[in-house]
Amino acid sequence: KGGYVIYFRHGTTAEQGEKDVSDADLDDCARQRPLSDAGQAQTKEIGAAFKVLRIPVGEVYNSPYCRCVDTARNIFGKGTKSKALHFAVHLRSADRTSITALLLDQLATVPPQGTNTALVSHTANLQEAVGIWPKPEGVAHIFKPSADGTFTYVGVMQPEAWPIEAKRSGGLASGWFEWFRG
Secondary structure: OOOOEEEEEOOOEOOOOOOOOOHHHOOOHHHOOOEOHHHHHHHHHHHHHHHHHOOOEEEEEEOOOHHHHHHHHHHHOOOEEOHHHOOHHHOOHHHHHHHHHHHHHHHOOOOOOOOEEEEEEOHHHHHHHHOOOOOOOOOEEEEEEOOOOOEEEEEEEOOOHHHHHHHHHOOOOOOHHHHOOO
């Protein structure tokens, strides 16, 4: 029915390590750790589950890193790059503080009525903001923002649970909430 902020860690990535990536090179996916073939399949399967479960998603924001851009597109078919979701590990302390404040604002922003907001980012960002280390890759943490500018942590949805719940529900959205309620 909407009203939640769903924070996804990007899908499963390739085994290769990240090379140094400057902000000017963020469109150069060859310099980054990409989604693996399994991560591509995983995120597309989560996207298919969202459609079957008829979960309404309005705004989708993602880190500018290619693995997050691809995750957002595979799950939601869209995404807007957001400074609030930039990979915090590669930033100076002052920049991490600024990014964390922006992310906290996004987690506390109530989505338009009847929709949910999706965020796609990295482990360190959520750890810095709320003390949750989102593992494994592809996991979703759900938050309920309030009109007073605060938010409550609701729970977690493991990546493999989305398609299971979609199949179990037979296309009816009722019941999927039980998977992640804390």
